[in-house]
Amino acid sequence: MKRILIIATDGFEQSELTKPRDIMSDAGAEVTIASPEDGSIKGWDKDNWGDSVDVDITLDEVSSGDFDALMLPGGQINPDVLRLKPRAIELVREFDAAGKPVAAICHAPWLLIEAGIAKGRTMTSWPSVRTDLANAGADVVDREVAVDGNIITSRKPDDIGAFAAALKEALAMERVGENA
Template sequence: MTESLNGRRVAFLVAPEGIEQVELTEPWKAVKNAGGTPELVSVRPGTVQAFHHLDKADSFDVDKVVTDVRPDDYDGLVLPGGVANPDALRQVREAVEFVRGFFRSGKPVAAICHAPWMLVEADVVRGRRLTSYPSVATDLRNAGATWVDEQVVVDAGLVTSRNPNDLPAFCAKMVEEIGEGVHRGQARSA
């Protein structure tokens, strides 16, 4: 697994604040350890503020602004959670369209905890099987998804997990799916 992502670029899409730090840093390390290149994409330049639940944690430098990138620039997308992060992102049209573009092109997407709210907003969960933080389950079902309470769920290139406790399984499946490349079934919900 050490070089399974060599030459692959992975976008991590986050809001300016409210990111659950461990849901950013652990998948980031997994991409780097697999030989990939992670890039932090946000809605504005500068830094983003991460949190440990409700307490401020570290700040991270933004690599790219979502209006300056396209899904074609990347081999996969990671959506970290945190309650405020996806709630803020889903209000930014360009961020929602960026997510939708990964599904249209069949590229792998990994979303953890509250991040599937972005998938609901992008209208890409209909007919899909996934998991999330339990409070997002009703939103996912209302958007046409089948929600299950499992550590990690993979559905044709879409990787989802419930919370930080699931990070080891989430990171392993995320790296595996991005390493496999385009998944034709991913586009079925776009």
């Protein structure tokens, strides 16, 4: 069974956490939600506060070696707060250094920039983050999913299907392409 870690905090985009989480769980993965503090975190649903999601483990309790992939939901608030949390950035670096899939959607590539792993990689994001990616040295594209080695990025909630499919493929949970 593949184990996926989701890092999020209050203000995550509701659909960008819950839909990929459910898709990956339905595909047989064990999904764990980590946050700076225990308890629950509150989502942002388009233009207002959404539902709360229970936190399984705090960032300080996470060992990247216990997981096969890292998923980072967007929302404007969530990644902006997380990029100021040293342990969140350390975890992004650890997953990348181990060559494990790191999947970031919408505003979440801010965490990849903060971790110093965007340079020279092909990435996409929400339009307002693309200049930040370019300034960090990424090759920025506008498509529903960009895969560069172990880095998977998508633009917005409408891209969740392609985003989750790319993560499943990276984890060899599903074959995509001509030989499928």
